[in-house]
Amino acid sequence: MDNRPCQSLRTGLALMLLVGALVACGKRQQTDDATTQSNEPAEQIGQTVEPAAGQELEQPGDSKAAADKGDTPVGFDLDSIPISTAPLGEFPYFSVPEGYREDSRNARRLDFAQVAFWTGDRFETVEGKVYATGIRVKSDSDKQFSALEVVRNLEHVVTSAGGVQVADGQVPREARKDKAIEALMREYHTEAKCWAHDPMQTFVLRRTDRTIWVRTCKSQRFAGLIVAETQPFVPTSKLLPAETLKQKLEADGRVALQVNFATDKADILPGSQPQIAQVLQLLQQDPALKLSVDGHTDDTGGAAHNQALSEARARAVVAALAAEGIDPARLQAQGFGQDAPVADNATEQGRAQNRRVELVRI
Incomplete structure (x- = not known):
């Protein structure tokens, strides 16, 4: 029997199936390409996208601009506090x-x-006039102490004067571990600043010429209040x-210098x-001169701490001169802590005079 007609039929069917498969594959590829193009940005495929009614077309960089406008969280901003013109009395005002x-x-x-205020996301260090006190019930009163009553009263009077609350609650544990802030706040008694974990409030009262910061806190047996008014430093030394220096050493055998150090540190x-440069010049001009560098502090803090601090500061001055x-x-360093005041420690001006370095001829 001749099988050629059957073979021809089978060959034709195979060709038809192959052609059909190729056609289907081509159509699927076109569909995939179209899908890919529709998912690409318009500017990459040469199309223009018209904004919907009431919308503006986002331009490159708009995402950053939106973030700058406040779509992302921002920290404390003093300029955002409205200026208050409410009448105030004399400092500390409240x-x-x-x-x-x-x-x-x-x-x-x-x-x-200096005093540090928690703003909700960081500490702000304020320089200027400071009032700090603990608050208790009057000793001749039968009134029961209520820290909440105290801070609510202070909150009312501060906000009535235009103050804005910027923080409320505990300062986060990690922020409380800041050693620089700990050292700075060591100057204030616990009853003024409360314990580190006690809840507190911070208020800012912004004026045209200054800013007033208020911190309240409450503990079990007392409440605390700190008020600070910003003002520029005016040097008096x-x-x-x-x-x-030479004349004073010849006349008195000693001379006091107002050398300023970082708070509670020996960093000049x-x-x-x-001023250190003038001491250096004095020693260079008289090679035979020998000096004792004596450190002194005020009575803020413990006596042992002040003794160690005064010694460290005297050594810092000696090291600065030796480095040159x-x-x-020719030099020796001594510390006398708070034991040799030259002024009354009850006033800031007196304490400033007591925080000194003296050069003594030896």
Whole structure:
């Protein structure tokens, strides 16, 4: 039997199936390409997308602009606090509530100092006039102490004057571990700042010429209040040139310098370097001169701490002079802590005079 017709039929069917498969594959590829193109940005495929009614077409960089406009969280911003023009009395402006008293043994009134305020996302260090006190019930009163009553009264009077609350509650544990803030706040009694884990509130009262910061806190047996008013530092000490240092040493055998250090540290601040330079010049001009560098502190903090701090500061001055080529054998460092005041520690001006370095001829 001749099988050629059957073979021809089978060959034809195979060709038809192959052609059909190729056609189907081509159609699927076109569909995939179209899908891919529709998912690409319009500017990549040469199309223009028209914005819907009431919408603006987002331009490159709009995402960043939106974030800058506040779509992402931002921290405390002093400029966002409205300026208050409410009348105020004399500093510290806000009194303790009726039936309560300030803790006179631990209250501080400083003409110029630093204090740190928690703003909800960070600490702000404020320089200026400071008032800090603990608050307790009056001793001749039958009133029961209520920390909540105290802070609610203070909150009312501060916000009535235009103050804005910027923080409320505990300061986060990690923020409380900041050693610089711990050292800075060591100047204030526990009853003014409360314990580290106690809840607190921070208020900002912004004026055209200054900013007033208020911190309240409450503990079980007392409440605390700190008020700070920003003001620029006005230097009152003068640079003593080498010739003046020489004259005072010849006349009195000693001379006091106002060398400024970082708070509770022995780091000499840059503003005091010109005075250190004059001491260096004095020693260079008289190679036979030998000096004792004596450190002194005020009575803030414990006596043992102040003794160690005064010694460290005296050594820092000696090290600064030795680093410039002065033979260390011509210098000695001593610390006297708070034991040799030259002014009343009850005032900030007196404490500033007591925080000094003296050069003594030996």
